[in-house]
Amino acid sequence: MLNPHLYLNTNMFDEDAEKKPTRDGFGTGLVKLGTEDPNVVVLTADLSESTRTDGFEKAFPERFFEMGVAEQNMATVAAGLGVSGKTAFISSYATFSPGRNWEQIRTTIVYNNANVKVAGHHSGVMTGPDGATHQATEDIAITRVWPGMDVIVPCDSIEAEKATIAAGKKYGPVYLRFTRDKTPVMTTDKTPFEIGKARVFWTSEQPEVTILATGYMLYQALLAAKKLDAEGIPVLVINVPSIKPMDTKTIVDAAAQTGAVVTVEDHQTAGGLGGAVAELLAQHRPTPMEFIGLTDTFAESGKPEELLKKYKMDDIAIIEKVKKIIGRK
Amino acid sequence: MTLELTDKEIIDLEEKANKTRELIIATLLEAGSGHSAGPLGMADIFTAFYFHLLHHDPKNPEWDDRDRLILSNGHICPVRYVSMAMSGYFPIEELKTLRKINSRLQGHPHRTALAGLETTSGPLGSGLSQAIGIALAARLDKKKYKVYCLTSDGEHEEGNIWEAAMFAGKEKLNNLIEVMDRNNIQIDGFTEDVMPLEPLRDKYEAFGWHVLEVDGNNIAAFIETVEEAKAIFEKPVLIIAHTIPGKGVDFMENDFTWHGKPPDKEEAKKALSELRTLEGKIESEHQ
Numbered sequence: 001m002l003n004p005h006l007y008l009n010t011n012m013f014d015e016d017a018e019k020k021p022t023r024d025g026f027g028t029g030l031v032k033l034g035t036e037d038p039n040v041v042v043l044t045a046d047l048s049e050s051t052r053t054d055g056f057e058k059a060f061p062e063r064f065f066e067m068g069v070a071e072q073n074m075a076t077v078a079a080g081l082g083v084s085g086k087t088a089f090i091s092s093y094a095t096f097s098p099g100r101n102w103e104q105i106r107t108t109i110v111y112n113n114a115n116v117k118v119a120g121h122h123s124g125v126m127t128g129p130d131g132a133t134h135q136a137t138e139d140i141a142i143t144r145v146w147p148g149m150d151v152i153v154p155c156d157s158i159e160a161e162k163a164t165i166a167a168g169k170k171y172g173p174v175y176l177r178f179t180r181d182k183t184p185v186m187t188t189d190k191t192p193f194e195i196g197k198a199r200v201f202w203t204s205e206q207p208e209v210t211i212l213a214t215g216y217m218l219y220q221a222l223l224a225a226k227k228l229d230a231e232g233i234p235v236l237v238i239n240v241p242s243i244k245p246m247d248t249k250t251i252v253d254a255a256a257q258t259g260a261v262v263t264v265e266d267h268q269t270a271g272g273l274g275g276a277v278a279e280l281l282a283q284h285r286p287t288p289m290e291f292i293g294l295t296d297t298f299a300e301s302g303k304p305e306e307l308l309k310k311y312k313m314d315d316i317a318i319i320e321k322v323k324k325i326i327g328r329k
Numbered sequence: 330m331t332l333e334l335t336d337k338e339i340i341d342l343e344e345k346a347n348k349t350r351e352l353i354i355a356t357l358l359e360a361g362s363g364h365s366a367g368p369l370g371m372a373d374i375f376t377a378f379y380f381h382l383l384h385h386d387p388k389n390p391e392w393d394d395r396d397r398l399i400l401s402n403g404h405i406c407p408v409r410y411v412s413m414a415m416s417g418y419f420p421i422e423e424l425k426t427l428r429k430i431n432s433r434l435q436g437h438p439h440r441t442a443l444a445g446l447e448t449t450s451g452p453l454g455s456g457l458s459q460a461i462g463i464a465l466a467a468r469l470d471k472k473k474y475k476v477y478c479l480t481s482d483g484e485h486e487e488g489n490i491w492e493a494a495m496f497a498g499k500e501k502l503n504n505l506i507e508v509m510d511r512n513n514i515q516i517d518g519f520t521e522d523v524m525p526l527e528p529l530r531d532k533y534e535a536f537g538w539h540v541l542e543v544d545g546n547n548i549a550a551f552i553e554t555v556e557e558a559k560a561i562f563e564k565p566v567l568i569i570a571h572t573i574p575g576k577g578v579d580f581m582e583n584d585f586t587w588h589g590k591p592p593d594k595e596e597a598k599k600a601l602s603e604l605r606t607l608e609g610k611i612e613s614e615h616q
Contacts, residue, residue: 041469063469073492076455080462083440083448085470088462104455104489112440112449 001229002222003203007190012219013226019182022216023121025160026178027052030089032161033168034060039085040168043078045071045092051121051178053091075101075109075116082114087168094120094136094177098143110146110173117167117174118143123153124266125299125307126179126216132298136177140214141271143175144244150174150195151243153215153265153273156185159241162193170195179266181304183216198247200254202226204234208329209322210254211237213264214273217292220308221264223315228322235322243276251280255287260325262290264318269293288328290321334381339549345415346376346548347604350577352411352424354600357591360407360427363436366574366587367481368408370512373548374570378477379412382555387417390445396474397463399447401456401490402481402510403437404589409446410434418445454487456480457507461497464505475559478507483515486524491536497565498537505565506558507538510545512574514585533567545570577604 002008011017034040034056043065048054057064067074071092078088090097098105098118109116120139127135144151152167152174154160160178167174192199201218202211202225213221221237228235236254240247255261261281263274269291281287292313299307308314334342349372357363379385384396400409407427414421419433426432433443437451448459460478467474484490497505509529517523530540539561543554551570558566574588575581578600581592592600 065465067496068492070492070496072455072489073458073496076458076489076493077462077465077496079455080448080459080464081466082462083459084463084466086466103452104458107449107452108455108459 001203003200006192006199006201007188008201009185009188012184012186012222018185020157020185021179021182022154022157022160023052023178023180025154025157026119026164026176027055029161029164029168030056031059033165034063037087037168040087040089041065041081042089042091043067043074045069045074045097047092047121051091051119071097072101072104075104078116079108079112079114082109082116083112086115088116089119089168090116091119091121093122093134094139095122095134098139098175099136102142106146110149113148113172115171117176119176119178121178122180123177123215124179125294125311125313126181126183126266126304128181128304128307129301131301135299137266137268137294137299138271139177140243140265140267140273141275144276148173150245152195152241153177153243154241155215155218155239156183156187158185158187158189158191159193163241166193166195177215179216184219186219186222193241196242196245196247198238198240198242198250200236201239202235202237204229204236207234207236207258208326209235209260209262210258211235211262211264211318211322212240212251212273212277213237214240214243215266217264217266217313220313220315221318224318224322227315228319233322233326240273243273246276246280248280248284251277252284255281255285259287260329261287262292262318262321262325264292266313267293269295288325290325292318292321334549334552342376342380342548345380346373347577349376349408349411349415351601351604352415352421353407354578354592354597354604356407356411356424356427358594358597359425360429360591362428363407363591364404364589365581365591366514366585367402367405367510367512369578369581370572370574370576371405371408371479371510371545372577373546374508374551375408375412377548377551377555379416381552384474387413390418394472394474397447397460397476399456399460399463399476399478400438401450401460401478402453402484403450403456406438409438413445453481453484454489457490457493460505461493461500461502464502465500467504476505478505480507480509482509482511482513482520482526482529485526485529494533494536494538501537501563502565503562506555507565507567509567509569510572511569512572514574514588516588518585529569537564539564539566540569541566542569542571545572546576579603
């Protein structure tokens with residue numbers, strides 16, 4: 001059942017359940033931050049409406065910088081702002097930022113320890129019709145390897161706002177990952193969020209498998225858990241919004257409790273949440289694992305739900321993996 | 330424009346520049362790796378900055394109102410480290426640690442290793458952007474300090490730097506002065522053979538900048554040009570400083586093979602002998 005102690009949105013499985021894109025939470029989070037802190041500045045690379053920086057742009061025009069289609073300059077100008085007392089957010093699609101400007105972020109933001117938050121939008125196959133060129137499916141891998149960069153993937157628009165604000169209140173480089181499409185709201189304002197913490201969203205008596213999910217895909221994991229429950233297969237579902245720093249204790253404890261782990265993400269199965277968890281468990285508590293994500297392939301244009309189904313990333317695919325891994329225990 | 334420096338002050342700066350060159354050679358020899366041509370060519374400009382142009386406090390490198398000097402072509406950091414040591418940021422002895430383990434003097438400048446560097450650089454083309462960010466922060470905070478950004482001609486082959494130029498023109502940043510080291514060399518040869526850069530002046534003017542040119546190895550002329558640049562209020566300013574790579578050491582001057590290597594023991598001995606005795610050098614016009 002849904003964890004009753006987290007004030008989750010118990011209507012999330014309804015037909016008319018609330019759906020909002022996580023990028024909306026980024027937008028409102030920026031305005032809240034900017035209202036409290038006059039040193040917050042925002043930069044975008046010609047994607048103000050799409051990445052929801054337009055609210056901040058209207059509210060604080062003198063602190064907003066339209067950089068045009070120039071992601072490398074955007075990152076390095078932000079680095080200059082970020083070592084000069086400013087809290088800078090840069091915002092574009094993740095394929096371009098941190099994609100195109102990976103080295104600039106590495107040198108002038110991460111290694112340089114500048115106070116810059118990188119917002120990577122249109123993450124995953126959920127980006128849909130734009131196709132693979134715009135679907136960021138390797139961005140968690142290429143950011144979590146940087147020493148000193150936090151990597152946060154909020155599960156819904158409410159968590160996205162909290163994550164944005166948390167990133168803005170701490171010094172240092174942070175990567176925030178957002179989605180284009182409307183996705184189910186699973187949390188409420190009262191649900192706790194903290195960088196570095198993972199929380200159990202679905203509990204069971206004597207669960208047989210731990211499902212670790214990040215971002216929107218948490219919803220697919222919860223759907224799977226509900227169906228598995230009806231089939232008499234109890235599982236744990238843990239929301240992992242903080243890929244780095246990772247909540248080592250919660251994850252290792254859950255792996256120890258169930259003896260089997262399935263990771264779920266809208267990302268390549270290599271290098272993202274799955275990779276990070278595998279690295280952790282191999283060191284602390286070797287556990288059989290299965291991975292849900294893109295399996296070493298690019299996706300394509302299509303509707304998000306069609307793509308999740310075709311590329312075996314939906315709740316049905318998760319259920320299959322859960323049953324498979326029970327056989328491997 | 331009349332220069333407010335006396336002849337004596339200019340000679341003093343020229344002597345400091347010569348001393349800078351000596352220390353560059355000694356430092357590179359000790360390090361066993363590093364770049365010779367750029368640092369030697371830029372010794373005059375760095376001397377002008379650290380001993381005259383910059384409002385700074387070597388004992389207080391984080392002083393809020395200091396002028397900022399950003400080095401985009403970070404590989405020439407040996408000359409920066411020498412100028413910083415000579416002006417009192419850290420002991421001259423510490424120059425021996427360049428490029429060695431546990432050193433504050435990293436092979437390419439690292440902001441958090443040594444106070445006073447302002448940015449981390451090395452990979453070319455991103456320093457101008459960082460300088461722009463720093464200049465924007467000053468404008469937001471209504472601060473009066475100047476932001477100087479040193480770049481190389483070769484790094485103008487990187488797209489990032491043109492993005493920066495475009496943006497600075499858009500913002501009409503008037504607290505930013507860029508100084509380009511136009512020494513005509515890069516790793517694989519002369520710039521105009523590797524990737525022709527001219528006409529640089531026309532390009533920057535098209536991006537909305539005011540462009541000045543000067544002999545970058547003439548300290549008095551350089552200082553005068555910077556003062557002229559500071560008086561421009563409507564646009565960012567680029568000073569194209571023509572320098573001789575390897576300046577001061579006969580066998581290194583204008584030879585691109587000295588871009589990326591240090592002198593060995595014999596070569597250093599020869600170079601230092603030249604610098605110390607000013608053999609065959611034209612006397613300063615200020616004497």
